[in-house]
Amino acid sequence: MSEFESAPASTPLLAVENLHKTFDMHALGDKRVVGLEDVSFAVERGEFLAVVGESGSGKSSLLKCLYRTYEPSSGRVLYAGPDGTVDLASCDDRTVIDLRTKAIGYTSQFLDEIPRVPAVDVVARPLHEGGMAVDAARERAEMLLSRLRLPEALWEAYPATFSGGERQRVNLAQAIAPKPRLLLLDEPTSALDPETRAAAIDLLREFLDDGTTIVGVFHNRDVVEAVADRVVVLEDARVREIGPVEAFDREVIA
Ligand SMILES: Nc1ncnc2c1ncn2[C@@H]1O[C@H](COP(=O)(O)OP(=O)(O)OP(=O)(O)O)[C@@H](O)[C@H]1O
Numbered sequence: 637m638s639e640f641e642s643a644p645a646s647t648p649l650l651a652v653e654n655l656h657k658t659f660d661m662h663a664l665g666d667k668r669v670v671g672l673e674d675v676s677f678a679v680e681r682g683e684f685l686a687v688v689g690e691s692g693s694g695k696s697s698l699l700k701c702l703y704r705t706y707e708p709s710s711g712r713v714l715y716a717g718p719d720g721t722v723d724l725a726s727c728d729d730r731t732v733i734d735l736r737t738k739a740i741g742y743t744s745q746f747l748d749e750i751p752r753v754p755a756v757d758v759v760a761r762p763l764h765e766g767g768m769a770v771d772a773a774r775e776r777a778e779m780l781l782s783r784l785r786l787p788e789a790l791w792e793a794y795p796a797t798f799s800g801g802e803r804q805r806v807n808l809a810q811a812i813a814p815k816p817r818l819l820l821l822d823e824p825t826s827a828l829d830p831e832t833r834a835a836a837i838d839l840l841r842e843f844l845d846d847g848t849t850i851v852g853v854f855h856n857r858d859v860v861e862a863v864a865d866r867v868v869v870l871e872d873a874r875v876r877e878i879g880p881v882e883a884f885d886r887e888v889i890a
């Protein structure tokens with residue numbers, strides 16, 4: 637059977653159904669840690685869904701399950717792609733890699749080690765590998781780094797020596813550069829100063845206007861109120877509530 641089944645255009649872009657993730661801690665005498673418990677929600681095409689909740693509530697685990705960095709213990713993550721619907725929780729690794737290349741972008745909360753490659757090439761290389769001409773890929777990378785206010789003097793430098801905020805901008809530029817249909821962003825602006833954060837938000841808004849769908853974890857209330865359509869609140873690995881951003885007290889979105 638094919639990994640893909642055709643879906644009507646009215647289905648949500650992402651339907652998360654009864655997602656569970658448990659971690660078996662062999663080093664701790666087979667203790668079980670619950671990361672996500674019976675999590676269900678849908679993400680509509682073109683919306684910005686913010687995921688909030690206390691530290692340890694499961695936000696990063698959720699994004700990792702959506703990107704399949706973590707394999708969910710049970711449940712489904714139905715992604716409605718142009719070729720049909722695929723269950724990201726159970727599809728084969730090749731399908732995951734293909735979707736990551738073509739359709740789904742991700743930034744992790746903690747910045748991964750970056751290879752000894754100039755910042756501009758960290759962003760441009762995947763574009764070139766995806767078929768864009770070298771010059772066009774570099775031009776796009778420079779445009780995004782400039783929009784994210786990374787000083788031009790750093791474009792040819794190695795991000796290994798960058799500050800947390802500088803790296804975060806390179807990471808974000810890399811994730812958004814291919815214009816993925818779905819962006820999964822885990823606290824992508826946490827290390828940025830207010831002006832740079834505003835620049836990043838402006839850029840994300842333009843992507844939304846272009847039809848990108850975004851699921852983002854944020855701790856900053858101003859960011860959530862500025863960009864999110866709806867909010868999912870996680871508490872102790874479960875969905876506590878979900879609704880339009882206007883429906884939440886300011887205290888909930890911490
Ligand atoms: N790989 C792992 N192995 C074991 N436990 C894990 C793993 N990843 C997450 N957990 C546990 O799952 C729970 C949720 O963690 P998660 O990182 O998803 O929280 P979070 O909401 O993103 O928190 P924060 O706001 O601090 O980033 C925590 O108890 C954490 O210890």
Ligand SMILES: [Mg+2]
Binds near residue numbers: 695696697
């Ligand atoms: Mg986290």
